[in-house]
Amino acid sequence: MRDVPPWREPVPAAGVMGEPRERGRFGGYGGRYAPESLVEACREVDEAFREARADPGFRGALAELLALHAGRPTPLTPARRLSRELGVRLYLKREDLTHTGSHKINNVLGQALLAARMGRRRLIAETGAGQHGVATATAAALLGLEATVFMGERDIERQGLNVFRMRMLGAEVVPVTTGSRTLKDATSEAMRHWVGATVDSHYCVGSVIGPDPYPWMVREFQRVIGDEARGQCAAELRTGVPDHVVACVGGGSNAAGTFAGFADTPARLVGVEAEGGAGAARGRLGVLHGCRSLFLQDDDGQIVEPHSIAAGLDYPGVGPEHAHLRDLGRARYATVTDEEAVGAAVRLARTEGIVPALESAHALAWVIREAGGGELPAGSTVLMTLSGRGDKDISTLKELV
Template identity: 70%
Template sequence: MSPSRSAMAEPTADGRFGAFGGCYVPEALIPACRTLEQEFRTAWADPAFRGELARTLKLYAGRPTPVTPATRLSAELGVNLLLKREDLAHTGSHKINNVLGQGLLARRMGRTRLLAETGAGQHGVATATVGALLGLDVTVFMGAKDVERQELNVFRMELLGATVVPVTTGGQTLADATSEAFRHWVGQSETAHYCIGSTMGPHPYPWMVREFQRVIGEEARGQCAELLPAGVPDVVVACVGGGSNAAGTFAGFVDTSAQLVGVEAAGGAAIGSGSPGILHGFDSYLLQDDDGQVLEAHSVSAGLDYPGVGPEHSHLADSGRARYVSATDDEVLHALRKLAQTEGILAALESCHALAWVLRAAGTSELPSGSTVLLTLSGRGDKDAAQVRELLK
């Protein structure tokens, strides 16, 4: 397929990217989704809204984030590795880009509360942060297992004034937290905005979140134009759970010759091991059995511990514009330690999935020596330090 910006254009009127997407929600939420789409379209076309978001991203979130050459690691691998440093954004990840957009939109809509789901806790922290900034109450739903392994982020959310609700149903991870957040939104949609953290959920969320995260790819495109003789990297790679950091990054390069590579968790590889199905209001690749029952995902990183993937990623995979691979927990832990000891950067376990693929592929036909690679470092690894310490014992 030849590069084309239309590969990541606006979805169809019914919220689809090719065969995927849609809006499969209870009847009570249909008006809320339609209102949200209308309000987002109006706001996104309003220079005042776009200007306020851009100013806040710059003055509060710390954008633009830099592109850092990984000099020592590049020399070791034989490829030119560049890191888009979302770990340096306020709150420590790319999540702030989307939440600031949704928070400003919620305030514009007259909503007084934000509901959110979180796995690794970074989206929850970002939502709590924006709630404090804008004067909005925040309730965050988090799987009980994730509450235990992300204790520091739970404390951060509570310190910022948010209420954290442990979810004890199902596998007690991200998928269950998402289900609980949806259940609460059904009865509170007139006063509360559900601030979904990734490019998942019913239309217009996958499109809206991608547009709020597009700033990553657009910044990186300009930065690569200054850094690279060819102007664009050979390969653009990012980790994929729901897929917001990857979607935002890919949006900046989809109309170039760059190869787009998304890296899933081996135990949650919806594209690599799943089949089409419906979950949390959208149609996409899911981990499910022969009877259509959703299977529990597994990943060392709570942020990728989800059995599905955003519908636009499914479309990019089926169209051939992007390809999706996976990394094992052991590869991820090795990548985390390698980056820390060669570049002095402690990255999130989620981000280290993308790096794990680069370490594995460098010097092979997948990533020939001399290639230039842009990797989105979606978050910092402070949140994972206690967990990693136990895993590496």
């Protein structure tokens, strides 16, 4: 689909992807739309995060965990064969090579350390594809915390491997049987559960969604992707900066973390959504899960159930900062079909020996579609965040390939 606004000149760097305005606002988006019982809990998280990010001891402990446990820095891999076929120079930021197999570990290690600093003994999380749940269970085991993960019944059925991994790591996996039984409903149930557990539990939100301070806190914990990639591109590319920076978007955490490293450069930022879950491309203003952003809605303002073959993109909206970047014209949001994503996954496997997560395959499908004759002129340099590996999607791919 190409029903999104055309490119505009990037806005000046000042204020783009910095700290949000008062009460967690990114332009007209964001905020803290939480039940009264959670307002104080969000304020405590906000204060704790601000103190922690200013503390060299906390930053050092997180950096050590990211290096020794998560395996950072992740490499920047040139996709040489596929680049020759497409006529562009494609580089992959390899978040699939982190411990647990996706970018989710970056944010979770940060939030788990924060929870321990706050004296919380349990992590609550939602998950769709299961990667955030696995990362949460991993961090909890590492730091001696308990973990409770809410997961839609439909996602449990299609992500059995990750469900087993979570349980093996000691986490409780709670099936969610309401609504579409996917990520939206898992998020709702996790927030409802947190209402009665704020004293001893920390809600470890997995994406750049939710009430303030979660959207920018998660982005800051994922910023390591963009900061690393910026340095790697400076060393690898003649221009120092790629022409395009591309990432898949559900709620949008891997994209936000990647974009943060390039927001003050001339690079064009592209977020790629599932056609059936295109909050940034086709959403309307609304409030869900504690923040004001763009969501798929009907004429009565009711949330429209999304659909994506990738469980991690099966979300009806987008994080508030992405909505703001769209309005500014600093980022472009496009959509990709299930069929295009599957085709891209197969092509990367057969040209580069890498099986990507179906979420990441959406970003690659856009690159393949636009290379040469579309928005990626021949010879363009493209940085794409490969947000996760495809082990979890093998059962789905077996039925389609």
